[in-house]
Amino acid sequence: MAGEGFRSALEQADDRIVAGRAMDGDVAAFAVLVRRYTPMMRAYTQRMLNASADVDDIVQETFVTAWQRFSELDDPGKVKSWLMRIVSRKAVDRIRALRPVLDVDDIEQEAPAHSAPARVVEARAGIEALGAALQELPAAQRECWVLREMGGYSYEEIAEELEISVSTARGLLARARKFMIVRMEAWR
Known part of the structure; x- marks a missing residue:
């Protein structure tokens, strides 16, 4: 007890x-x-x-x-x-x-699609076409386009960088975009 x-x-x-x-x-x-x-x-x-x-x-x-x-x-x-x-x-x-253990040597993996030879050639050709199209733009439009599309600048930052008004930066960028859309249509 x-x-x-x-x-x-x-x-x-x-x-x-x-x-x-x-x-x-x-x-x-x-x-x-x-x-x-x-x-x-x-x-x-x-x-x-x-x-x-x-x-x-x-x-x-x-x-x-x-x-x-x-x-x-x-x-x-x-x-x-x-x-x-x-x-x-x-x-x-x-x-x-x-957990199943896989031997890396037993796995055949395809090359990533972005590094396949055909894709590399296509990407290089696209970059060359873009470069050629940019060279056809007037300098002020090219600068606006590059700052906005490649640099990610805002309209205000572009205006400040190029010492122009915001409305001028918008106008230059609009004309540059219109030209680039027409010129790069084949690459869409």
């Missing part, structure tokens, strides 16, 4: 007391921790492993590890988070172990 009262008191004790006794080698206290945290650890592991059959094994391995490493627990009051870190690591290790 006295043993049942002790067990009940141990069940009611806070984590600091129960974990402290378990750290001292008290198997009954350790059993309390197992009963207290197994449901939470199982639920967590089931979510991690998508309800895998390995859940109970991982929880059991966690308690074995905890029993062996109790000396590493700095604060017995934090036994819950300590156990959850252990179970989390074990679940992640299991996920990694189950």
Whole structure:
């Protein structure tokens, strides 16, 4: 009868007391921790492993590890988070172990489309055509177009850079855009 009262008191004790006794080698206290945290650890592991059959094994391995490493627990009051870190690591290790391993040498990968020879030639030709079209623009229109389209400048920044009014910058840019649209139509 006295043993049942002790067990009940141990069940009611806070984590600091129960974990402290378990750290001292008290198997009954350790059993309390197992009963207290197994449901939470199982639920967590089931979510991690998508309800895998390995859940109970991982929880059991966690308690074995905890029993062996109790000396590493700095604060017995934090036994819950300590156990959850252990179970989390074990679940992640299991996920990694189950993940298929592919040998890079077994995978044939196509060259990226942007670096295929035909695409490179096409891109270079487009850049040359753009350069030629820009050279046909009057200097002021070309400067506005380059600052806006390539430099990302605002109308106000273009006006300030070229020392012109904002309305002049808008007009020059509108004419340059119209010319470039017509000239680069084949590259659309």
